[in-house]
Amino acid sequence: MTTLARTYLGARAAAGPLVYLAGTQRARLGEWVTLRTAGQPTLRGQVIDAGRDVTVVQVLEDTLGLGPAAVEVTLTGELASVVVGKELLGRALSGAGDPRDGLPPPIGEALRPLWGAPINPVRRVPPSDFIETGVSAIDGMNTLVRGQKLPVFSGPGLPALELAATIVESARAPRGEPFAVVFVAIGITERETRTFLERFERSGALERSVLYVNQAQDPTIERLLAPRAGLACAEHLAFVHGLHVLVVMADITHYCDALREVGAAREEVPGRRGYPGYMYTDLASLFERAGVVRGKPGSVTQLPVLTMPDDDITHPIPDLTGYITEGQVVLSRDLFRRGVSPPIDVLPSLSRLMNAGIGKDRTVPEHRKWADQLYSVYARGREARQMVAIVGESGLSAADRRALELAEGFEKGLVHQAGLRRTLAQTLEAGWRLLDELPREDLLKLSDAQLEPRKAQREAAARRRAEAKPP
Amino acid sequence: MTGPKLRRVVGALAEASGMRDAVLNELVRVGDAGLLGEVLRLTGDVATLQVFEETSGLALEEPVLRSKQPLSVQLGPGLLGAVIDGIGRPLQALAAAGGDFIAPGVDASTLDPTTRWDFSPVVTVGQQVRAGDVLGTVLEKGLVHRILVPLGKEGTIERVASGAVRTDEPVAWLLDGPTLHLWQRWPVRRTRPARARLASTEPLLTGQRIFDVLFPIAEGGTVAVPGGFGTGKTVIEQSLAKYAQADVVVYVGCGERGNEMAEVLHEFGALVDPRSGRPVLERTVLVVNTSNMPVAARESSVYLGLTIAEYFRDQGYRAAVMADSLSRWAEALREIGSRLQEMPGEEGYPTYLASRAARLHERAGRVQCLGAPERTGSVTLFSAVSPPGGDFSEPVTQACLRVGGAVWALDPALAHQRQFPAVDWNASYSLYAEGAEAWFAERVDRRWGETRSRLLELLQRDGELREIAAVVGPEALEDHDRLLLAAAALVRELVLGQSAFDPNDAYSSPQKSFRLARAAIDFHDAGRAALKGGSSFAELDVGRVRQALAAARDAAAADAEAAFLKLDEALRALGRTP
Numbered sequence A: 001m002t003t004l005a006r007t008y009l010g011a012r013a014a015a016g017p018l019v020y021l022a023g024t025q026r027a028r029l030g031e032w033v034t035l036r037t038a039g040q041p042t043l044r045g046q047v048i049d050a051g052r053d054v055t056v057v058q059v060l061e062d063t064l065g066l067g068p069a070a071v072e073v074t075l076t077g078e079l080a081s082v083v084v085g086k087e088l089l090g091r092a093l094s095g096a097g098d099p100r101d102g103l104p105p106p107i108g109e110a111l112r113p114l115w116g117a118p119i120n121p122v123r124r125v126p127p128s129d130f131i132e133t134g135v136s137a138i139d140g141m142n143t144l145v146r147g148q149k150l151p152v153f154s155g156p157g158l159p160a161l162e163l164a165a166t167i168v169e170s171a172r173a174p175r176g177e178p179f180a181v182v183f184v185a186i187g188i189t190e191r192e193t194r195t196f197l198e199r200f201e202r203s204g205a206l207e208r209s210v211l212y213v214n215q216a217q218d219p220t221i222e223r224l225l226a227p228r229a230g231l232a233c234a235e236h237l238a239f240v241h242g243l244h245v246l247v248v249m250a251d252i253t254h255y256c257d258a259l260r261e262v263g264a265a266r267e268e269v270p271g272r273r274g275y276p277g278y279m280y281t282d283l284a285s286l287f288e289r290a291g292v293v294r295g296k297p298g299s300v301t302q303l304p305v306l307t308m309p310d311d312d313i314t315h316p317i318p319d320l321t322g323y324i325t326e327g328q329v330v331l332s333r334d335l336f337r338r339g340v341s342p343p344i345d346v347l348p349s350l351s352r353l354m355n356a357g358i359g360k361d362r363t364v365p366e367h368r369k370w371a372d373q374l375y376s377v378y379a380r381g382r383e384a385r386q387m388v389a390i391v392g393e394s395g396l397s398a399a400d401r402r403a404l405e406l407a408e409g410f411e412k413g414l415v416h417q418a419g420l421r422r423t424l425a426q427t428l429e430a431g432w433r434l435l436d437e438l439p440r441e442d443l444l445k446l447s448d449a450q451l452e453p454r455k456a457q458r459e460a461a462a463r464r465r466a467e468a469k470p471p
Numbered sequence B: 001m002t003g004p005k006l007r008r009v010v011g012a013l014a015e016a017s018g019m020r021d022a023v024l025n026e027l028v029r030v031g032d033a034g035l036l037g038e039v040l041r042l043t044g045d046v047a048t049l050q051v052f053e054e055t056s057g058l059a060l061e062e063p064v065l066r067s068k069q070p071l072s073v074q075l076g077p078g079l080l081g082a083v084i085d086g087i088g089r090p091l092q093a094l095a096a097a098g099g100d101f102i103a104p105g106v107d108a109s110t111l112d113p114t115t116r117w118d119f120s121p122v123v124t125v126g127q128q129v130r131a132g133d134v135l136g137t138v139l140e141k142g143l144v145h146r147i148l149v150p151l152g153k154e155g156t157i158e159r160v161a162s163g164a165v166r167t168d169e170p171v172a173w174l175l176d177g178p179t180l181h182l183w184q185r186w187p188v189r190r191t192r193p194a195r196a197r198l199a200s201t202e203p204l205l206t207g208q209r210i211f212d213v214l215f216p217i218a219e220g221g222t223v224a225v226p227g228g229f230g231t232g233k234t235v236i237e238q239s240l241a242k243y244a245q246a247d248v249v250v251y252v253g254c255g256e257r258g259n260e261m262a263e264v265l266h267e268f269g270a271l272v273d274p275r276s277g278r279p280v281l282e283r284t285v286l287v288v289n290t291s292n293m294p295v296a297a298r299e300s301s302v303y304l305g306l307t308i309a310e311y312f313r314d315q316g317y318r319a320a321v322m323a324d325s326l327s328r329w330a331e332a333l334r335e336i337g338s339r340l341q342e343m344p345g346e347e348g349y350p351t352y353l354a355s356r357a358a359r360l361h362e363r364a365g366r367v368q369c370l371g372a373p374e375r376t377g378s379v380t381l382f383s384a385v386s387p388p389g390g391d392f393s394e395p396v397t398q399a400c401l402r403v404g405g406a407v408w409a410l411d412p413a414l415a416h417q418r419q420f421p422a423v424d425w426n427a428s429y430s431l432y433a434e435g436a437e438a439w440f441a442e443r444v445d446r447r448w449g450e451t452r453s454r455l456l457e458l459l460q461r462d463g464e465l466r467e468i469a470a471v472v473g474p475e476a477l478e479d480h481d482r483l484l485l486a487a488a489a490l491v492r493e494l495v496l497g498q499s500a501f502d503p504n505d506a507y508s509s510p511q512k513s514f515r516l517a518r519a520a521i522d523f524h525d526a527g528r529a530a531l532k533g534g535s536s537f538a539e540l541d542v543g544r545v546r547q548a549l550a551a552a553r554d555a556a557a558a559d560a561e562a563a564f565l566k567l568d569e570a571l572r573a574l575g576r577t578p
C-alpha cells in the first residue's frame, strides 16, 4: 500500500482549509500531505478527493498566509496515522498528536490509522458489565455499562463536564482492574478544560490518562482529528493492553461545526441547518468505536459531551447523536435553576444497555421493575405539576397528588446529591423510601413478591398517612 | 498494461477510465485490493462506481476489473443463522481472514461450498422440470429447505442425486442441458418473479397486543414504524423477529449499531422458538451493515435482505423482513446522489427517493409461487423509519407512509414516560384491520371486532376528556367521565402496555390479548351499571381491578388461569359496596 513521497511546487488554488493540486501522480485517498512555505511553519493535511485533474487537500492548521504559487506540497504516500502506546499515559498532546507538555514527541509502540476500521459485529461481545458511577440518576435509572457510548446532552452553561468528571472519578474505582482515561478536548475553552482536569488531578488519575487537547483558539480542522487520535489510542490501550478505557470527548458540538465548515468550503449541498448530509455517518465513525471485543480483556466506553444549541434536543447535533449512541443523559435547565445537582432529567434520559447490565447476578433482581415504577409515578407527577399551574392542587385527584409529592421527593432526594457519591445500594434504598409512601394500587409495576421485603416500611408509612389524615 | 484504471476517488465513489463496454450496475473489483464496486453511471469510456468497501487508501491509476455480472447473492442451504454484510459476505469469514476489525478487500462466498447436506429428491429421471419446480429438499435447522429449479432453466431430468451432497456439487442433470445445484444466484436489485400476486388477508400474528388488537398486519403486508431516537423501533423489530408468526425472518441492520447486532446474535441464539423447539436464530438470516460500515453497502443491504426473503417465499414459506432503518438506506442514496452531483430534491434527497421506496415496498406481498407443486408464500415487510428531529413531515417518512399498509407511529412523550410500546394510537392505522377482524372473530372470539371498536372509542374519548381535565382538574369531572378515564387508563397502561423485557409478557397470545382487552371493556360496563344503580365513582374498587389485571397480565403461564379468575372476581365485586 505504500507509495514513495512525491513533492510538487505550487498548487492550483487555495480556499479556506482546502488546497487544490493539479497533475499529481497516483494520489491516494486519505494520504497524508505536508505543505511548506519558506519562513512559515509546516502545515499538514490530507487528501480528501483524489483526481487526475484536481486533487483536493484538506489542511489541518490555519491556512492564513498560504500562497498557492509558492507552496511546496509533498504527498507522503502514507495514510494518516498516530503514534499509540502505553508510554502516552500521563501525556498531553495536541489534537493531531503533537506534544503539548514540553516533552519530546512520544515514540510509542505502534502507528494506528486515524480512521479506524469498524469492529466486526460478530467479534463484539454485548456489553453487560455494570459501571457504578455513584450518580443515582444514572446507576439506578439509566445504568451505564462497559463498552457503551453514553453521551451527556447539555445546554450552554450547564455543568456537563463536572458530571463527566464525577463519572470518570468513580468509574475507575471498583475491582482494581487496569483502567485508563482518554480525554479529548474539542474546541472548548481553557477554563472548561481546567474544570475537568482539576477534578482529575485531585484523584491522582492524571498519570492514567492521555489528553488530546484542541482548544477554542486552536485550528478548527484539527477538531476533526482530535477525537480520532484519542480513539485510536483508546483502542490500542483496550485491545492490545487489556485496559478498560473511558473516553470523554467534549464538545461534540464544536466537532460538528468544524465538519460544517469543511462542507461549506467544498460547496456541498448542505443538509439541515447547514450541516452536511453525511454527518450521521461521520459521527457514527466516532461513536461506533466503543465496545468490547471477544477474547480481549479491555473495553472502550465513551462519554461524549455535547451542547444542545438553544437547549433544543431536536437540533441536528443531539438528534443525530441520539440516533447513534446507546442512550443519553440529558441535563435540564429547570432542575439546574432549582439547585438540583447533578441536574439530570431522567425522563428524556435513557440507557439502552441498562437491561443487559442490571438484574440478578449483576445488580439486584428487582432493579428493572424498581426503575420502571419510579419512572411511571415520576412521569405522572411531572404531568400533575403542569396541571397544578392551571387547576391548583385541590383540583388534582388523590393519585395525582401522591405522584406530585413523589416527583418532588424524587428530585430532591434521589437525583440531587450535592456532590456526594451514592453506592447503588444507597440509590435503591432512596428510591424504595419514596415508593414506600404509595398505596399498593399505585405500584402496579411491582409484584407482591417484590414488595414483600418492604412490608415493615410500607406499613409504617401507611400508619403515618392514616394518622395525618383528619378523621 | 492497459485496461480500466482509476482516475478519481472521493468518498464512496470512484471513477475509472477505459470502461467503454461496461454496463450499468455491473459489478467491478476496484484497485489493488480488489474492493467490490458497482457501475452507477457511464459517460464515454468513463464509469462512475460506487464502492462497497472502505475507499481510503485507493490510489489513482490502480486497476479496475470488470465482472460482466450484476451484484447478486447466492441462495441456498446455509443461509439460516448466517450473518452477512450488505454485499453478502459472511462476517465470520471476514473475521477469520481479517481479525476483529473489518479489513477491505476480503473475498468470501455467502454459502460455505464444503458443507454437506442430505438431499432427498422429489423428482425422478425422465420428469420434465421448469423454473420454480421443487427438485428435492434438504433439512436445514428444522426447516425443510426446498431446492428449486432456477429461473431460465428447464428440461428433462437425466440424473438426480440423493443423499449427501456438498453445497458446490450438482444435484440434478438435465438432458442435453445444464446441471443444477443446491444453490442459485439472483441479482439483488431485481424482484424475483411469482406466478400471481394474491391479496393479503390473513393476519400475521405479532404477539404484541397493541398491534394484533388495534393495528394488525396482514401476511404479505408492509408496515412503517416511524419514531424519533429511543422511541422503541428496534425493540419492536426485535420482538417481532422473535415472536411474529413467520417461518423465516430476515433481519436487516441497516446503518444502525454494532452492539445491537451483537445483542441479536446473543439473544436469538439463546431464545427457543416454542413452535420449532429450536433457537430463534436458526430461523433468522442477519444482514448487517452498521452505521460505521461503508455507505454504499448500506444501500444494497436492503435489497439483499428482500432477495433472501423472496427466495424463502418461493419455497412456500412466510418470510418477514425487519429493516432497521430505511432512513439510513435513504441517506445512503442521498450521500451517493450528492457525490454524483445529481439535482437534489427535498432536503437534499434524490428526486427518485419516493419511487425507489415504492418499488422496494412492492417486493413485499403474498404470492402463488412459480413451479410445482402448487404453493403460496409471502414476504411481510416491517420497516423502521428514523425521522430527523422526530418530524414526520420529512421526505423519507412521507415516502414510506404513502406505500405502507399499516403505520405504527411512535411518540417520544410516551417513551419518556416509559409507556411501551410507545405507539401513538391517534396517528397509527392499519388498512388490514377489517380483514383481520373476521379471522380473529372466527378463531379467537366472536366479540373481537366489537371489542376492538370499543377500545378505540375509549381511547378517543379519553383524549378529549383528558384535555378537559387538564383545564378543570380531574376532580371536577362527572362520575361517568371519571369512570371512563379509569377504564382508558387500564387500556393504556395495562392492556396496550407490554414490556419487551418481561419474560411472561414479552409475547402475548391472541387469546391472552383478547381476555385482557375484554376485561377493560367489562370493567367499564360493570362500572356504568354500578353508577346507574346509585353507587358513586369513589365507591368503586378500581384499585382492586387494576391490581388484578396487572397480575393476570404478568403471571407466568402456569399461574395465569388463577390470576384471570381473580380478575373476574374483582370485576364482579366492582359494583357491590362492601
Ligand SMILES: Nc1ncnc2c1ncn2[C@@H]1O[C@H](COP(=O)(O)OP(=O)(O)OP(=O)(O)O)[C@@H](O)[C@H]1O
Residues within 6 Å of the ligand: A322, A323, A324, A350, A351, A352, A353, B227, B228, B229, B230, B231, B232, B233, B234, B235, B236, B256, B386, B420, B421, B422, B498, B499, B500, B501
Ligand atoms: N416494548 C418495550 N418494553 C420495554 N422497554 C422498551 C420497549 N420498547 C422500547 N423500550 C426501551 O426504549 C429503549 C429504546 O428503544 P429502541 O432502541 O428500540 O429505540 P429506537 O427507536 O430503535 O431508537 P434509535 O432510532 O435511536 O435506534 C430501549 O432500550 C428500552 O429501554
Ligand SMILES: [Mg+2]
Residues within 6 Å of the ligand: B233, B234, B235, B256, B324
Ligand atoms: Mg433503533
